[in-house]
Amino acid sequence: MAKTPAALVLDQDVQARFEIKQALRSAGLTLAGEAGLGMEAVTAANELQPDVIFVGVQEPMERPLQTIESLLSLLPDTPVIVFSQSRDIETARKAMLAGARDYLPRPVRPDVLRDSVFKALTAEENRRLRKIGQLPSAATSGTIVTVFGAKGGIGKSTVSTNLAVAMAQQHADSVVVVDLDNGFGDITGMLDVKPEKTLFDLVRDIDKVEGDDLPKYLVKHELSGLNVLAAPSVLEWRQVSADQVRRVVELLAKHFDKVVLDTSGTLNEVSEMTIEIATMVLWVTTSEFASVRDTIEALRALKTLSYSQERIRIVMNGISPDDGVRPSIVQEALQRDVFWQIPYDKKVRQGTHLGQPIIITAPNSVAAKSLSDLATVIGGGRLGRSGTGSGKQGGFKWRAGAQAAGAEGG
Ligand SMILES: Nc1ncnc2c1ncn2[C@@H]1O[C@H](COP(=O)(O)OP(=O)(O)OP(=O)(O)O)[C@@H](O)[C@H]1O
Numbered sequence: 519m520a521k522t523p524a525a526l527v528l529d530q531d532v533q534a535r536f537e538i539k540q541a542l543r544s545a546g547l548t549l550a551g552e553a554g555l556g557m558e559a560v561t562a563a564n565e566l567q568p569d570v571i572f573v574g575v576q577e578p579m580e581r582p583l584q585t586i587e588s589l590l591s592l593l594p595d596t597p598v599i600v601f602s603q604s605r606d607i608e609t610a611r612k613a614m615l616a617g618a619r620d621y622l623p624r625p626v627r628p629d630v631l632r633d634s635v636f637k638a639l640t641a642e643e644n645r646r647l648r649k650i651g652q653l654p655s656a657a658t659s660g661t662i663v664t665v666f667g668a669k670g671g672i673g674k675s676t677v678s679t680n681l682a683v684a685m686a687q688q689h690a691d692s693v694v695v696v697d698l699d700n701g702f703g704d705i706t707g708m709l710d711v712k713p714e715k716t717l718f719d720l721v722r723d724i725d726k727v728e729g730d731d732l733p734k735y736l737v738k739h740e741l742s743g744l745n746v747l748a749a750p751s752v753l754e755w756r757q758v759s760a761d762q763v764r765r766v767v768e769l770l771a772k773h774f775d776k777v778v779l780d781t782s783g784t785l786n787e788v789s790e791m792t793i794e795i796a797t798m799v800l801w802v803t804t805s806e807f808a809s810v811r812d813t814i815e816a817l818r819a820l821k822t823l824s825y826s827q828e829r830i831r832i833v834m835n836g837i838s839p840d841d842g843v844r845p846s847i848v849q850e851a852l853q854r855d856v857f858w859q860i861p862y863d864k865k866v867r868q869g870t871h872l873g874q875p876i877i878i879t880a881p882n883s884v885a886a887k888s889l890s891d892l893a894t895v896i897g898g899g900r901l902g903r904s905g906t907g908s909g910k911q912g913g914f915k916w917r918a919g920a921q922a923a924g925a926e927g928g
């Protein structure tokens with residue numbers, strides 16, 4: 519960082535502001551300005567455009583929390599660090615959930631403050647670079663495949679589970695599927711497994727979990743060897759932030775070859791994080807007008823939010839037998855290649871209801887072959903002559919060129 523970061527200090531209490539200003543000075547950082555909370559804070563932030571913002575929090579929490587939220591919607595890329603007299607974990611948790619990057623107990627030591635600012639700015643810079651595709655995810659070895667789609671009921675979970683099962687079977691890789699549908703996740707039902715723990719437990723224990731502990735949080739799909747991390751309950755989701763989920767995914771990617779993320783059908787903080795962190799995004803759409811329209815809109819939103827779209831691959835899934843629209847029409851509407859097509863297959867639906875992925879129960883069905891080929895291609899393998907890639911009926915490679923590029927994750 520070339521210039522000294524400039525900080526804005528916000529608190530109703532002038533004495534507390536004075537203390538932080540002193541610490542800033544001793545830490546060698548610049549003071550951009552100071553103000554109270556609420557509108558005053560937002561106006562100052564807007565005028566001064568600081569590099570980092572300090573907000574004092576104390577009970578009652580409404581005002582400081584609202585201030586943090588308003589600051590983050592005004593300057594989403596500027597880290598907010600809170601400081602407080604309180605040592606209460608609940609206060610810290612509330613501040614972090616509102617979007618604060620760090621929590622510093624008063625009196626704040628200059629070295630702690632300096633460290634916190636530089637960590638927050640580095641994390642923010644990395645986040646920006648990841649978003650525009652300039653920095654690989656912090657997750658090291660494993661491939662992260664995010665299955666997203668801008669709508670409910672279009673086959674995201676079907677694709678995630680079957681793909682993950684196929685990967686676990688084919689490549690003898692270690693594979694984990696994570697249910698990140700923060701509405702009502704249904705991966706465990708689709709695989710008929712009964713988890714004892716969920717993502718919620720792993721989020722809670724993340725600081726003390728080592729690689730060897732991971733199996734305790736996962737449930738095994740015995741038929742394929744696939745590992746499953748179940749979704750928290752709807753109420754538990756309210757206590758989980760996107761950053762916490764990111765840490766879990768990064769940890770899994772360190773210990774598994776492939777991490778498949780199933781998501782909800784909306785753009786929210788968690789799904790945006792999964793798009794940001796992915797090696798490859800399989801973007802599911804059907805050929806129905808509403809699904810294509812929502813895809814166009816969501817892709818546009820991602821572009822506005824400066825997310826890199828290079829890793830996004832369109833997967834057209836035929837959830838209904840009368841989806842008569844040709845991929846070329848969808849391609850034209852989206853102004854993008856369709857990377858893969860999965861045909862309609864009534865066995866998929868039967869499998870969903872029975873908790874049996876079609877890849878296992880009907881491996882020769884058209885949809886299973888298509889999903890299995892997709893797993894091969896993502897795994898970096900080639901399709902043999904008998905692969906559905908050459909078929910007209912089954913799942914087929916739609917534009918071989920686009921597919922090969924995708925297989926390399928580029
Ligand atoms: N290729 C297909 N052929 C036939 N039926 C399919 C196909 N793909 C998915 N389905 C069926 O469509 C329904 C919805 O699928 P799924 O639950 O995977 O969608 P989703 O996008 O994950 O939905 P949600 O947003 O609610 O989580 C299921 O009954 C599933 O069996």
Ligand SMILES: [Mg+2]
Pocket residue numbers: 674675676699704780781
């Ligand atoms: Mg789903």
